[in-house]
Amino acid sequence: MKPMVASTPRYLVLAEELRARIEGGVLKPGDRLPSEAQLCATNGVSRGTVVRAIEQLVSQGFVTRRQGAGSFVANRSLHRKAGHLLSFSQTARQDGHRSEQRLLAFRQADDAEAQQFGVAAPAHRLERVRLIDGEPCAVHGSVIPAAVCERIGLAGDDAAALLEDPEFSLYARFETAGLAVREARERVTARLATVAECAVLAVAAPSPVMVVFRTSYAADNLLVEAVEAVYRADFYTYDTHLVRGERHAGSGLRIVAAGADF
Structure with a gap:
């Protein structure tokens, strides 16, 4: 204390x-x-x-x-602060939790999926359940350019074995391959979970979820991942620090980076 x-x-x-x-x-x-x-x-x-x-x-x-x-x-929640970019695993570790993943699917993304996520085809679709201290808290659906998958070792026959590892970290693979994430852009919304999401997250319908859509970039503005992350509302806390400043583009507030995680 x-x-x-x-x-x-x-x-x-x-x-x-x-x-x-x-x-x-x-x-x-x-x-x-x-x-x-x-x-x-x-x-x-x-x-x-x-x-x-x-x-x-x-x-x-x-x-x-x-x-x-x-x-x-309250249930153990990931506390996210605007401005500081961390992976899901790093965020959990920073908050004193144990993180894991469970693979749902890894396949080639169709052109419509890639376009919806703003990724140029060809690309791959990666779907995972993220767990905190053994409890499912989020579903991450990523679209990754095929060229990036090849560089991080997810284009060969051993890709499935890598992704089955409960401690697999996509951001760590990016960094090892020289594609460390330098910046990201994200949008946070709220809605009710779908029937499939309720089943995966072990919650009863209707249940609220927070949806984070993020695009991550390496050096030279290279897009390495676009992901829709669906979080159980009781596992998601978003903190930001607002101060009053001059009006910019119709806003009377400006956001001061305090610390974002993913």
């Missing part, structure tokens, strides 16, 4: 104490937090202090509220 100075507001002290219990495994995902009355009595604070402490944990993605039932420890 981070040391608190004497002037630290009491609600932040309480929030940090509860977060330490969550991160230490004392309170596990799905556990109900003590009631507001219990927290008031145990910590000698007012109800307002308890409410603000819980709000702090909700905003950080550690706690969820259920109307009429109380506050519960």
